[in-house]
Each structure stands twice: as structure tokens, then as C-alpha cells.
Amino acid sequence: MEFHEAVKTRRSVRTFKPDEPDPEAxxxxxxxxxxxxxxxxxxxxxxxxxxxxxxxxxxxxACGGQAWIAEAPIVVVACGHKIGYNRGGYMGDMSFxxxxxxxxxxxxxxxxxxxxxxxxxxxxENEAVKVALGVPEGYDVVAVSPLGYPKTEKxxxxxxRRKPLSEIVSHEKF
Amino acid sequence: MEFHEAVKTRRSVRTFKPDEPDPEAxxxxxxxxxxxxxxxxxxxxxxxxxxxxxxxxxxxxACGGQAWIAEAPIVVVACGHKIGYNRGGYMGDMSFxxxxxxxxxxxxxxxxxxxxxxxxxxxxENEAVKVALGVPEGYDVVAVSPLGYPKTEKxxxxxxRRKPLSEIVSHEKF
Numbered sequence: 001m002e003f004h005e006a007v008k009t010r011r012s013v014r015t016f017k018p019d020e021p022d023p024e025a026x027x028x029x030x031x032x033x034x035x036x037x038x039x040x041x042x043x044x045x046x047x048x049x050x051x052x053x054x055x056x057x058x059x060x061x062a063c064g065g066q067a068w069i070a071e072a073p074i075v076v077v078a079c080g081h082k083i084g085y086n087r088g089g090y091m092g093d094m095s096f097x098x099x100x101x102x103x104x105x106x107x108x109x110x111x112x113x114x115x116x117x118x119x120x121x122x123x124x125e126n127e128a129v130k131v132a133l134g135v136p137e138g139y140d141v142v143a144v145s146p147l148g149y150p151k152t153e154k155x156x157x158x159x160x161r162r163k164p165l166s167e168i169v170s171h172e173k174f
Numbered sequence: 175m176e177f178h179e180a181v182k183t184r185r186s187v188r189t190f191k192p193d194e195p196d197p198e199a200x201x202x203x204x205x206x207x208x209x210x211x212x213x214x215x216x217x218x219x220x221x222x223x224x225x226x227x228x229x230x231x232x233x234x235x236a237c238g239g240q241a242w243i244a245e246a247p248i249v250v251v252a253c254g255h256k257i258g259y260n261r262g263g264y265m266g267d268m269s270f271x272x273x274x275x276x277x278x279x280x281x282x283x284x285x286x287x288x289x290x291x292x293x294x295x296x297x298x299e300n301e302a303v304k305v306a307l308g309v310p311e312g313y314d315v316v317a318v319s320p321l322g323y324p325k326t327e328k329x330x331x332x333x334x335r336r337k338p339l340s341e342i343v344s345h346e347k348f
Contacts, residue, residue, distance in 0.1 A: 003177040003287045007206050007280060030343055032181050035333050037282075039296045043336060047343050055346055079348065087296035088315055094268045098296070098316070101275035106181060108211075109283070113177045122213045122261035122272070135348045141262055142272070159209050162217060169204055169221050172229055174253065174309045 001113035009156040010109060013117025016072040016148035025114035032110035036103040044081035044096050045103045048133050049074050049147075055132065062128035063121055063144060072146030076118075078104050079135050080142045100142040108145065117150040175287035183330040184283060187291025190246040190322035199288035206284035210277035218255035218270050219277045222307050223248050223321075229306065236302035237295055237318060246320030250292075252278050253309050254316045274316040282319065291324040 021029075033047060050056050056070045059077065063069060080100035087095040108118045121144040129141045150156070195203075207221060224230050230244045233251065237243055254274035261269040282292045295318040303315045324330070 001177055003175055003180050003283060004202055004206065006177050007209050007284070010211070012211070028178060030339055032178065034336050034339055034342060035181050037184070037186070037294060041335055043342065045342055046348060048348055049343065049345050052346050085296065088298055088300040090300045090314065091268070091271065094265070094271065095296070097265065097268065097271045098275045101272045102279045105276045105279035106283075109177060109280075110181070120211060120276075122259065122269070124262055126262040126264045133346075133348050139348070140264065161215055162208050165204055165208055168208060168217065168219055169223065171223050172226050172307075174220060174222055174307050174313070 006109050006113040008158050010112040011156060011159065012119040013146070013150045013155045014068050014119055015151045016117060016146060017151055018073055019149055020073050021114070021116055021148065025116065029107060029110040029114060029116065032106045033103050036106045038099040038102060039084050039087065039095065042084055042099065044083055045100045046079045046081070046139070047107070048077040048079065050077065050133070058132035059129060059144065062132060063124045066121070066123070069121065069146045072148035074147040076107070076145050076147050077129060077133060077141060078107070078143045079139045081139055097142060104143045111147060112156065115149060116147060117155055118145040118147055120145055180283050180287040182332050184286040185330060185333065186293040187320070187324045187329045188242050188293055189325045189329070190291060190320060191325055192247055193323055194247050195288070195290055195322065199290065203281060203284040203288060203290065206280045207277050210280045212273040212276060213258050213261065213269065216258055216273065218257050219274045220253045220255070220313070221281070222251040222253065224251065224307070232306035233303060233318065236306060237298045240295070240297070243295065243320045246322035248321040250281070250319045250321050251303060251307060251315055252281070252317045253313045255313050271316060278317045285321060286330065289323060290321060291329055292319040292321055294319055
């Protein structure tokens with residue numbers, strides 16, 4: 001799919017068919033994750049794909065019990081390794097949030113390009129997800145998303161609730 | 175451009191023609207920024223486009239003196255508003271790094287899709303850039319990038335220095 005079309009029609013999807021993603025589509029989505037840029041090319045990410053229903057229930061419980069997440073055939077959990085240089089001279093060991101967010105952004109756009117729905121979840125308990133998936137010391141969870149085909153293609157309608165360009169772009173000065 | 179083609183051929187570009195980006199291409203790039211998703215749709219970003227050579231020199235000085243950045247006709251500085259919920263229960267007021275990184279990722283892929291080069295710079299001094307551009311309290315700089323046409327199309331060669339999928343994806347557990 002054309003990049004701008006994917007960006008324009010990507011929405012948070014919260015209702016899914018049970019069908020497993022097409023394997024070739026899935027391979028392209030994971031390749032988009034793999035190719036993501038990162039600071040000093042450290043690639044400090046690990047994506048855990050959860051299909052087991054008991055395991056999904058544990059992740060959902062750690063996401064404030066948002067039960068709809070488990071409707072998707074896969075729940076994707078992006079973990080980040082807390083390494084990296086001190087971006088901007090102030091981010092310290094939170095710099096990995098930038099790198100993993102790049103990979104997760106490539107993931108959600110790639111999924112849209114394949115007709116797959118995602119929903120970037122930020123409301124999760126890091127420690128609880130770590131226990132559920134055996135995430136080791138030195139790693140933290142950055143994002144969670146369901147992944148699957150939306151119940152209707154209408155899920156992909158154009159975004160209309162964004163600030164005008166004049167509020168988010170300026171010239172020469174802030 | 176097809177999304178996967180853009181992702182596969184996006185590279186850090188460090189040498190630029192002086193030409194200003196095509197206005198329609200630029201409009202599409204900024205639209206991709208504008209449409210980015212964010213936590214609770216807060217859109218906590220502001221992109222400052224710097225073309226003035228004295229102002230560019232100030233930004234370059236704040237990027238450890240990486241003089242090549244100023245070769246590009248535009249230097250883009252992405253600022254983030256430190257608002258937002260506490261993602262993952264641990265990110266606190268650093269949660270905005272995730273949102274602005276989403277928008278900056280859409281920016282770099284959109285630029286590539288238009289034949290424009292970028293280079294995500296993390297080595298900058300936040301406070302110095304803030305002074306140069308008059309960035310107010312409550313905002314921090316998340317990323318800097320030159321933007322312009324690369325000197326040669328060869329700048330867009332496929333990425334080959336990435337970890338294999340087996341190291342970055344796992345199933346059911348970390």
C-alpha cells in the first residue's frame with residue numbers, strides 16, 4: 001500500500017475477527033519492524049507475540065482489564081533494552097523509549113498496509129506484563145497492541161481529529 | 175511510494191543538494207506528521223523548520239558542531255510538550271518521548287517516500303537548542319534532522335546491518 005494512504009487510513013482498531021494474519025503479510029510486518037532505525041543502530045527492541053489464550057488473559061489483566069484486546073488473535077508486546085546514549089543530554093536511560101517507539105510506529109503502519117488492525121496501548125502495568133512474559137532485568141515494556149483483521153473494513157476511515165498544521169509547525173522559531 | 179519500499183530504502187542521509195523541497199512534497203510530509211497518533215490524541219508536538227543560515231548555525235553548534243547538518247536547506251527540530259499520562263506506569267513525564275517519536279518516524283518515512291533525505295539526530299544539547307529557537311518551559315527537544323534532497327539517489331540503498339528476526343521476535347514468552 002502507498003505510504004500516505006496507510007498513514008491517512010490507520011486508526012485504532014478495537015474489534016477483531018479471529019482469523020490468524022496471512023503468513024506473508026505477517027512476514028512483511030515483522031520485516032518493517034526489523035528494518036527500523038535506532039540510535040547507533042543498537043536495535044534495542046524485542047517483540048513478543050502472544051497467541052496463547054491464558055497468556056493473553058494475563059497481559060489483558062495488566063492492561064487495566066481491557067478485555068477487548070484479547071479478541072485479536074495476537075497480542076504484541078514491544079520490550080526495550082535500557083541501553084543507549086543520553087539523547088538530547090537529558091533523556092538518560094529513557095532514551096530507549098525513542099528507539100522502541102520508532103519500531104512500534106513502523107509496526108502499526110506496516111500492519112495497516114496489510115489490512116491488519118492495531119491499537120497502541122499505553123495503559124499497562126510494566127511490572128505485571130514483565131512477570132507474565134518473563135521479561136528480564138534491564139528491559140521494560142514500551143507498548144502493547146492487539147493485532148488482527150478488523151471486523152469491518154470501515155475501521156480504516158480517515159483521521160479527522162487532528163490539530164491544524166498552523167498549530168504544530170512553525171518557522172525559524174518555536 | 176509503497177510503504178515497504180520506503181522503509182527498505184530509507185537511510186541516514188548526510189550530504190544534501192541546496193534545493194528547497196518541492197512544495198507539494200513538503201505538504202505531504204507535514205500531513206504525515208499531522209496525522210500521527212498519540213496518547214489520548216494529545217498531539218504534544220511542534221515541528222520547527224529552520225532555513226535561516228545563522229539560526230541553522232546555532233542549531234548545528236548545539237548538535238556537537240556536526241557542520242554537515244547545515245548543508246541541508248532545512249533543519250527540522252521536533253519539540254514535545256511534557257504532558258500526557260504515565261505510560262506503562264513508569265514513564266512519568268517522559269511519556270511524551272513516545273508520542274513525538276511516532277510523529278518523527280512518520281516524518282522520516284514520509285520524507286523518504288518523496289525522495290527527501292533525513293538523518294535522525296539524537297546527539298544535541300536540549301537546553302542550547304531551546305535557547306536558539308525560543309522553545310518555552312514545559313517543552314523539550316526530542317529530535318533534530320536535516321531535510322533536503324540527497325546529493326545522489328544512491329543514498330537510498332537497502333539496509334543490511336540489522337539483527338536477524340530470530341533475535342528480535344519471540345513467541346508467548348520473552
